[in-house]
Amino acid sequence: MTRAAIRAGDYKGATGHLASGFVQSNIVILPEAYAADFLKFCHLNPKPCPLLALGAPGDPRLPTLGEDIDIRTDVPAYRVFKDGKEVDVVHDIKALWRGDLVTFALGCSFSFEEAIQEAGLSIRHCELNLINPMYTTNIATLSVGPFGGPTVVTMRPFKPADAIRAIQITSRFPQVHGAPIHFGDPAAIGIADLGQAEYGGDSVPIYDGEIPVFWACGVTSQIAVISAALPYCITHKPASMLITDRRNAEFSVF
Amino acid sequence: MTRAAIRAGDYKGATGHLASGFVQSNIVILPEAYAADFLKFCHLNPKPCPLLALGAPGDPRLPTLGEDIDIRTDVPAYRVFKDGKEVDVVHDIKALWRGDLVTFALGCSFSFEEAIQEAGLSIRHCELNLINPMYTTNIATLSVGPFGGPTVVTMRPFKPADAIRAIQITSRFPQVHGAPIHFGDPAAIGIADLGQAEYGGDSVPIYDGEIPVFWACGVTSQIAVISAALPYCITHKPASMLITDRRNAEFSVF
Numbered sequence: 278m279t280r281a282a283i284r285a286g287d288y289k290g291a292t293g294h295l296a297s298g299f300v301q302s303n304i305v306i307l308p309e310a311y312a313a314d315f316l317k318f319c320h321l322n323p324k325p326c327p328l329l330a331l332g333a334p335g336d337p338r339l340p341t342l343g344e345d346i347d348i349r350t351d352v353p354a355y356r357v358f359k360d361g362k363e364v365d366v367v368h369d370i371k372a373l374w375r376g377d378l379v380t381f382a383l384g385c386s387f388s389f390e391e392a393i394q395e396a397g398l399s400i401r402h403c404e405l406n407l408i409n410p411m412y413t414t415n416i417a418t419l420s421v422g423p424f425g426g427p428t429v430v431t432m433r434p435f436k437p438a439d440a441i442r443a444i445q446i447t448s449r450f451p452q453v454h455g456a457p458i459h460f461g462d463p464a465a466i467g468i469a470d471l472g473q474a475e476y477g478g479d480s481v482p483i484y485d486g487e488i489p490v491f492w493a494c495g496v497t498s499q500i501a502v503i504s505a506a507l508p509y510c511i512t513h514k515p516a517s518m519l520i521t522d523r524r525n526a527e528f529s530v531f
Numbered sequence: 532m533t534r535a536a537i538r539a540g541d542y543k544g545a546t547g548h549l550a551s552g553f554v555q556s557n558i559v560i561l562p563e564a565y566a567a568d569f570l571k572f573c574h575l576n577p578k579p580c581p582l583l584a585l586g587a588p589g590d591p592r593l594p595t596l597g598e599d600i601d602i603r604t605d606v607p608a609y610r611v612f613k614d615g616k617e618v619d620v621v622h623d624i625k626a627l628w629r630g631d632l633v634t635f636a637l638g639c640s641f642s643f644e645e646a647i648q649e650a651g652l653s654i655r656h657c658e659l660n661l662i663n664p665m666y667t668t669n670i671a672t673l674s675v676g677p678f679g680g681p682t683v684v685t686m687r688p689f690k691p692a693d694a695i696r697a698i699q700i701t702s703r704f705p706q707v708h709g710a711p712i713h714f715g716d717p718a719a720i721g722i723a724d725l726g727q728a729e730y731g732g733d734s735v736p737i738y739d740g741e742i743p744v745f746w747a748c749g750v751t752s753q754i755a756v757i758s759a760a761l762p763y764c765i766t767h768k769p770a771s772m773l774i775t776d777r778r779n780a781e782f783s784v785f
Contacts, residue, residue, distance in 0.1 A: 437713050437714045437715050437716075437719070438712060438713060440714075441698055441710050441711055441712070441713075441714070444695055444698045444699065445698065445699070445702050445710060448699050448702070456695050456699060457695055458692060458695070459691050459692060459695075460691045460694070460695070461691050461715065461742055462691075462740075465691070465740060486716075486719060488715055531785065
């Protein structure tokens with residue numbers, strides 16, 4: 278099983294192509310003192326930060342996502358932050374765990390990508406075996422306490438008729454970012470250059486007759502946490518997600 | 532009641548702004564000899580030609596759309612065709628009725644416009660009290676017997692985020708044209724100039740940051756009938772529709 282290999286330290290990379298059919302999750306881990314504010318932040322910004330599961334303080338389990346999940350070992354790569362600065366990238370956080378840490382698991386667009394592909398549409402970064410392109414926008418989140426900052430998006434190019442179909446399909450998945458938030462002109466949402474993907478994503482070609490379509494991305498939660506400059510927090514490394522036992526199809530509301 | 536006024540000959544114009552909440556319908560009336568082919572044509576082209584009701588040969592009633600409907604009097608304006616040429620525009624067809632005529636009632640985008648507006652979006656031609664812009668495209672229908680020709684579309688401009696919302700809303704109404712079939716570049720579907728609306732529709736301004744969104748239009752059925760050059764047929768005049776007793780909300784599938 279994929280999660281077991283990750284837990285054993287045998288896989289430390291991106292997860293987009295792994296465990297087809299299963300929900301993957303963005304992870305934010307922070308001290309209990311900030312958890313109430315961050316929960317409210319997720320509540321107010323459900324498109325980029327759709328909350329799938331919330332851990333109990335000090336408890337590394339997320340039983341609603343998988344009976345045996347241990348968040349200290351089950352993510353391929355973690356970013357560790359002190360005072361808002363990344364101080365390390367590690368592959369387990371057993372030695373870093375504390376009794377006051379609270380885990381937030383947020384939906385990820387990989388879940389709706391499967392549904393898009395099942396409908397016969399092709400997703401460019403999947404075709405090309407690349408990591409999905411991510412960009413910072415000028416769309417501000419609604420801030421709560423120290424948490425705020427811009428919305429991050431993923432981009433997938435489609436011809437208009439396919440974009441319409443992709444909008445329909447992803448609308449069925451409100452807990453994993455749902456419908457796009459923009460399409461067309463990148464500058465309209467503050468993206469200067471689609472050729473400069475961020476957060477470890479790859480830029481992808483956009484062919485004649487295609488337009489870029491933008492979905493809210495869970496990396497927004499990392500930006501919110503980093504900009505909050507918390508004394509301590511841990512996130513997954515973008516594109517290296519927690520693989521859960523829940524099926525993507527469970528999250529389709531129609 | 533609006534239909535009574537139309538029946539009495541007191542109203543002969545466009546119906547888009549009338550009888551809010553009630554389904555309006557495109558009308559095609561043709562000889563029984565062609566009815567089977569035209570029914571198949573509608574079946575194969577459900578986006579432009581969604582069949583709401585089918586009359587019995589020689590019977591001017593459409594009881595599933597309204598108990599007292601008489602298709603000979605209840606449309607504000609009719610186009611009469613002989614051998615594919617319009618020979619008259621009239622306001623009732625009692626004198627033109629025949630025992631072999633079959634009525635096809637097809638869904639109309641007015642039904643989803645109400646839902647779009649209820650969601651707080653503004654529709655340009657409604658704002659400006661104009662008739663919705665219609666255009667011939669290069670998207671061919673699937674032809675059956677003598678029936679074929681291009682798909683006609685209506686156009687509504689929106690900002691991308693509102694276009695995404697409008698796609699979601701209209702997807703709920705598959706029997707009244709459903710989701711758009713294109714957005715963005717008009718030339719991609721063979722429209723040379725959005726400033727030249729056809730079929731009695733008005734062109735509307737597209738403001739900065741907006742993109743044109745195109746829905747299949749019931750006028751497609753008229754083009755199919757005209758291009759078939761039937762010895763005899765009658766249609767409604769575009770924008771002057773049959774007002775039914777069915778509520779738009781009945782046709783929302785979610």
